[in-house]
Amino acid sequence: MLNIVIFGAPGSGKGTQSDKIIDKYDLFHISTGDVLRDNIKRGTELGATAKSYIDQGQLIPDELMISILADVLDANKEAAVNGVIFDGFPRTIAQAEALEAMLQERGTAVSAVVGLEVPEEELIERIILRGKQTGRSDDNMETVKNRLNVYHNQTSPLKEFYQKRGLYKAIKGTGKIEEIFGDIAAAIDAL
Ligand code: AMP
Numbered sequence: 001m002l003n004i005v006i007f008g009a010p011g012s013g014k015g016t017q018s019d020k021i022i023d024k025y026d027l028f029h030i031s032t033g034d035v036l037r038d039n040i041k042r043g044t045e046l047g048a049t050a051k052s053y054i055d056q057g058q059l060i061p062d063e064l065m066i067s068i069l070a071d072v073l074d075a076n077k078e079a080a081v082n083g084v085i086f087d088g089f090p091r092t093i094a095q096a097e098a099l100e101a102m103l104q105e106r107g108t109a110v111s112a113v114v115g116l117e118v119p120e121e122e123l124i125e126r127i128i129l130r131g132k133q134t135g136r137s138d139d140n141m142e143t144v145k146n147r148l149n150v151y152h153n154q155t156s157p158l159k160e161f162y163q164k165r166g167l168y169k170a171i172k173g174t175g176k177i178e179e180i181f182g183d184i185a186a187a188i189d190a191l
Pocket of ligand 1: 010032033034036053054055057058059060061065087088089090091095138147
């Protein structure tokens with residue numbers, strides 16, 4: 001199984017590059033942000049809880065997020081036979097440790113972490129543009145600042161966590177989408 005974590009700040013291109021990785025490697029896509037937004041759209045209880053955090057640019061509590069991820073993995077065992085691309089998870093050290101344990105229980109492991117590295121000014125520009133194009137409610141200037149703070153404080157320590165395990169592959173996340181994808185594919189093919 002090829003299990004890839006796509007990692008990076010909000011606006012670093014995780015969704016865009018995930019779509020291309022899925023096409024080439026036939027992986028199952030788990031975007032925790034998409035799972036939460038789908039629950040909001042369907043008006044579920046989880047959606048109502050998630051919305052209050054998302055609108056403030058804060059993270060959903062680890063325990064809840066980890067149990068959601070376990071449910072998604074268990075519900076999609078067949079679709080995920082070749083492996084999974086984890087997009088937006090883990091976002092904290094506790095989530096990364098839980099992912100390690102969850103995959104181990106299922107007889108597999110993280111194969112690599114693809115880290116999309118993009119300067120902060122470009123992240124902000126991209127997110128504001130996406131907000132205008134898609135109407136995504138948390139893509140506004142105020143929430144973006146919170147999301148970037150949360151990223152720096154809670155998520156960026158994962159880079160070192162995965163570097164220590166020899167799994168982190170740094171990818172320059174600026175320039176043409178196809179070129180960025182070329183670098184990602186080269187890193188995956190070298191595994
Ligand atoms: P994303 O689409 O990955 O940018 O996620 C949008 C929002 O969903 C984030 O700002 C968080 O509020 C929430 N979220 C998504 N994934 C997670 C996660 N792994 N842990 C906690 N909150 C999450």
